[in-house]
Amino acid sequence: MRILVVEDERRLARAIGHGLEDHGFTVELAHDGETGLWKAREQDYDCVVLDLMLPVLSGEQVCRQLRADGCWVPILILTARGGAEAEAxxxxxxxxxxxxxxxxxxVLIARLNALLRRTAPARPVDLVVGDLVLDPARxxxxxxxxxxxxxxxxxxLLEYLMRNAGRTRSKAEILDHVWGADFDREPNVVEVYVGYLRxxxxxxxxxxxxRTVRGHGYLMGDDDSGRPEPAATGDG
Structure with a gap:
């Protein structure tokens, strides 16, 4: 299950991410409302964990905009605000x-699992590219x-590529979505892991x-030739 965590306190965001990953979730982070809104629009998530007090766009603005766009991904609000009025x-x-x-x-895990159970019937189970099948739930x-x-x-990495099947994704995009925006290693780690997957x-x-798209990145698709492509040494 893929969770987007939108939280501007970076240490807290990383801690939430690690905690969710330890329970089997795939987690992506955003640290301001504008980035969170963009990610939620561009990618398919099973749930969004959204702080209210965010820079650029507030959590309320992000939530309202997603609903106005017709995006009904489950949203769990995190906030320091208390009281029944704030919750309502x-x-x-x-x-x-x-x-x-x-x-x-x-409690966070229990709330997320409850949201996912409520919305699970409307969500496709498997990602399929050719005869390659990925089951996010299992x-x-x-x-x-x-x-x-x-x-x-x-x-x-495979889940991200399969969710974007037919679309070329750059190393920077892959690093951001699979390793997180705070990842500080060389982008060659993407080549290494693509090699592992191949x-x-x-x-x-x-x-x-x-497939390697020279100068652009990687593309997940059904290889009609049935022949493996040579491993890439770089994007360029």
Whole structure:
């Protein structure tokens, strides 16, 4: 399950992200309302954890705009504001649930699971590219009937590429969405992990699902030729 956490306190955002990842969620972070709104519009998330007091755009503005756009992703509000009036206000402008700071991770996980159970029937279960199938709920991958074991990071990378199948994604976009905006390593880590994925999902099967688009990035698609593409040494 993919969760977008929009929280301007970076240490808290990272702590929430690590806590959710430890419970099997795939997490992306945004640190201001404008970035959070853009990500929520551009990507498919199972839930958005949204702080109210954000720079650029407030959490309320983000929530109202998403609902006005017809985006009904579940939204869990995080805020230091207390009282029934504040909670009712959050629900009135389109949020699905409300959690006051400070909170326990146990309660946060329980609230998220409750939201996901309520919305699960309307959400497609599997991501499919050719005969490659990824099940976000079970965090399972298979090629045809053959299961494929992936690490957590490999799974997150594959999920991002499959959700964007048919669209080229740059190294910068992949780093931002899979590793997070605060990741400070060399972008070559993307090449390394694409190589890991190719060795697991393509090379044993003679396929080439992940293509290198020279000078642009990587493209996930069904390889009609049935032949694996040579591993890339770079985007350029």
């Amino acid at each position: 206000g959050g629900l009135d402008f389109g949020a699905d649930d409300y959690l006051r700071k400070p909170f326990s991770y146990r 965090r399972a991958v298979r090629r045809g009937t053959t299961p494929i074991e992936l690490t957590r990071r490999e799974f997150s 060795r697991k999902i393509d090379q044993p099967f003679g396929t080439g699902s992940i």
